[in-house]
Amino acid sequence: MQNDLVFNLIAARIDQLPTLPGVALRLLKAIQEPDPNINEISRILSSDPSLTSKILKLVNSSFYSLRAPITTVDHAIKLLGLNTVKNLALSFSLITGFKKNSAKTFNFAQFWKDSLTGAIAAKLLAERIQPNLSEDAFFLGLLQNIGSLTLACCLPDQYGMAILETEKTGGNYLQAESQVFGFNHMEVGEYLTKSWGLPESFCVPIGYHHCPQNAEGTKTDCIIRTRLLHLASLYIDLFNAPDMALTLGVIDHKIKEYGLADKIDPADFGKKIQLQAKEVFPVFDIELKDDRDYVEILEKAKAEMAKLSVELIKELLDKNKEIDFLREQTTLDGLTSISNYKGFQECLSREMSRAVRYKSPLSLIFSDIDHFKNVNDTYGHLAGDHALKAVAVCLKRELRQSDFLARYGGEEFALILTETDLEKAFLVAERLREKVSKQNIIYKNANISLTMSFGVASLPLEKKLSSEALIKQADDALYRAKGLGRNRCCVAGRD
Ligand code: GH3
Ligand code: MG
Ligand code: MG
Numbered sequence: 001m002q003n004d005l006v007f008n009l010i011a012a013r014i015d016q017l018p019t020l021p022g023v024a025l026r027l028l029k030a031i032q033e034p035d036p037n038i039n040e041i042s043r044i045l046s047s048d049p050s051l052t053s054k055i056l057k058l059v060n061s062s063f064y065s066l067r068a069p070i071t072t073v074d075h076a077i078k079l080l081g082l083n084t085v086k087n088l089a090l091s092f093s094l095i096t097g098f099k100k101n102s103a104k105t106f107n108f109a110q111f112w113k114d115s116l117t118g119a120i121a122a123k124l125l126a127e128r129i130q131p132n133l134s135e136d137a138f139f140l141g142l143l144q145n146i147g148s149l150t151l152a153c154c155l156p157d158q159y160g161m162a163i164l165e166t167e168k169t170g171g172n173y174l175q176a177e178s179q180v181f182g183f184n185h186m187e188v189g190e191y192l193t194k195s196w197g198l199p200e201s202f203c204v205p206i207g208y209h210h211c212p213q214n215a216e217g218t219k220t221d222c223i224i225r226t227r228l229l230h231l232a233s234l235y236i237d238l239f240n241a242p243d244m245a246l247t248l249g250v251i252d253h254k255i256k257e258y259g260l261a262d263k264i265d266p267a268d269f270g271k272k273i274q275l276q277a278k279e280v281f282p283v284f285d286i287e288l289k290d291d292r293d294y295v296e297i298l299e300k301a302k303a304e305m306a307k308l309s310v311e312l313i314k315e316l317l318d319k320n321k322e323i324d325f326l327r328e329q330t331t332l333d334g335l336t337s338i339s340n341y342k343g344f345q346e347c348l349s350r351e352m353s354r355a356v357r358y359k360s361p362l363s364l365i366f367s368d369i370d371h372f373k374n375v376n377d378t379y380g381h382l383a384g385d386h387a388l389k390a391v392a393v394c395l396k397r398e399l400r401q402s403d404f405l406a407r408y409g410g411e412e413f414a415l416i417l418t419e420t421d422l423e424k425a426f427l428v429a430e431r432l433r434e435k436v437s438k439q440n441i442i443y444k445n446a447n448i449s450l451t452m453s454f455g456v457a458s459l460p461l462e463k464k465l466s467s468e469a470l471i472k473q474a475d476d477a478l479y480r481a482k483g484l485g486r487n488r489c490c491v492a493g494r495d
Contacts, residue, residue, distance in 0.1 A: 010188065013154040014195075017098075023048045024093030031086060032197050038082055045073045045089055051096075055088050058283045063120075063276055087139035091119065094142060095284050098149060106152035106159065112286055114236045115142050120276050121232040128263045129228060140202055140225065141232045144209050147189030151181065174210055186210060191357065205229045217401045227258055235273055244297065245304035249313040252305065267302035271295050333407040335385060336392035344406035344414050348467050351404070351416055355459055362418055362459040363425030366474040367395075367432070369411040370451045370486040383443040387450060390441045398432055414474075422458040422491060429454040429489040437487060451487035453478055458492075 026044045030036055045052055052073050059076050060069050070076045077085050095112055122141025126134035152159040158180050165176035177184040190207030204222040208215035209229040215222055234251045241247040251266045274294040281288040331343030339347065348364070355362035369375075369391065376384040388411060395413060396405055404416040415432075417425050433454055441448040455478025457470055473492035481490040 010150065010154045010191075014150075014192075017150055017153050021048075021093050021097045023051060024090055024097065027086060027089055027093070028196055028198075036082065036086075038077060041082060041086060042074055042077060045085070051089060051092055054092050054283055055085065058088060058280065059085075061279050061283065063123075063280055081135060083135040087136060091139050091142050092284065095286070106149070106156070109287070111145070111149060112284075113281075113288070114240070115145060116281060116284060116286060117239060117273065117277060118142065118144050118229075118232045118236045120280055121235040121273050122228060124269070124272060124276065125228050125231055125264070129260060130224060133225065133228065136201065136225075137228065140205060140229060143189070143193060143202065144206055144229055144233060145185060145189065146192055146206070147185030147187065150188050150192055151177070151185060155181070194358070201225060209233050230254070231258075235270065238270055239274075239294075244301040245308060246313075248298075248301050248305045249308050250317065253313050253317060267298045267305070270298045274298075336389050336407050338392050338396065339404065339406035341406070341408055344404075344408060344416075345467075347404045347406070347416055348470075351418055352459060352467055352470070355418070356464070359461060360419055361421040361461070362416070363420045363422060364457050364459075364470055364474045365415040365417065365425060365429050365432075366408065366455045366471075366478040367413045367415070367429070367452050368478055368482070370453055370482075372411040372450075375448060375450070379443060379446050379448060383446060383448065386443045387441050387448050390439065391436060391450065391452070394436055394439050395432055398435055399428075420458075422456065425456045425458060426489060426491055429456050433487065433489055453481035453486050454489040455479070455481055456489060456491045 023044060027041065030041050030044060045055070055073065055076060056070060058064070059066065059080060064080070066079065070079060073085065095116075098108075098112075119138045119141035122137040122144075123134050126137035151162070162173070162176045162180040165179055166173045168176075174184045174186075186207050186209060190203045193206055194203045200219070201221055204215060204218050205225040206229070208226045210233060212223070212226045212230045215226040218226075231251065231254060234247065234254065238244060238247045238251065248266050248270070255261055255264050255266060271294060277288060331339055331346060333340040351362055354360070369387075372384065372387075375387055388407075392405070392407065392413070395415070399405060399415070402418050404418075406414050406416075408414040415428075417428060420428070433452055437449070437451045439450070441450065455474045455476065457473035457477060459465060459470060477490040477492040481488045484490065
């Protein structure tokens, strides 16, 4: 559990992160109230005149294209909404508070330049894709890589190694981070923003912004925000890319994949981001040293992009997909196409860390087909194979999307149920047991019926338990179910 160790290390050194100013902390607390109090928030903001003046400067810039000037925070709240003003205040606080640090290996100026570009891109994208998202989009875009900053401040030496590794792997920073830390800046960002009490609609997109396909099982709102953040992150890449045309090609491909081609022209949109950056950067006291003429550069890149073959872009994207695919193949069972033992171990380790971190319930169910040897002996091995596949389908059909099913061994299946306590897991096991027992499996002319036994265990909230110990508990319970006559469910620690 390498992951856990390093994650704990980060948690232990979180005080080495530059701190959020008091105003931001009070604001974060105020928004977490179920019914945020406008007067209270307005009071908190007004207590910091320099913050107020920055907010007013930004909302009066062309970034907000308002008709009449706004002169007070109350006025801004009335016109733009509480959420927008609060997000702006948090954005300013974040940059002010986190700007300076002694981390030698980390380029703070570049980090905030990139993050601010991401914030501008996210807001402009939201305006095109889903205007009601634009209130949150700026702050979300600004926060997307906060995990990198956390890693750099809490584990500076290892972060330096990750940077070297990135250079070696031709710019693949996610791979480099995983190699050095065992996890990446997205996971750290999700952890940090969750610990600040930000809602799921912030934490999830931050947790998946470079691999939006992995957020597909989450809420619709989170999926849209993750895609939006993914595009924003590609625009950050665009302005740092050695080969702009190629990155533009990737953006173009993604925009089409997300069905946004009629709303966004990749190169024109890039120009728009740069134009806004010129106006927004000074308000955040960030120097836009870059005086390249992006209008011209992007025009050139656009022309070059048109010459790039679709195949090349696909190849580039497929290279990443191929790595994912190969990784996935090593964790899939060839017969049933569900996860294998390796996939199970990886998932259990990941979910156990998550459950401990967020203090959320987690259950494990072990199950085994009863007298399966008889099936092989009676109907033949091929019929046995067919029955195993049918059982996998039956179990899978009964589970939630967030549940994890694996073939643990021959005729043994394991299930990991997140956000599920022992009582609920027992009910799930009972339901599965009943479904399997009622299933009629047809193979050639034979009707095969089966039963299964189940052992259920849960991660205790109060004490630390290793994955081996949890597996043993579930396995012991399964063994008990077998001893008691099979076709039944037993719960760990109960007679
Ligand atoms: P119990 O109720 O105690 O679990 O009895 P059982 O017969 O299911 O258990 P046992 O461990 O004695 O036998 C398991 C059988 O599962 C033997 C093995 O050949 C069969 N099996 C394991 N993997 C596969 C497979 O991939 N395909 C087929 N057809 N059979 C398999
Ligand atoms: Mg990122
Ligand atoms: Mg068996």
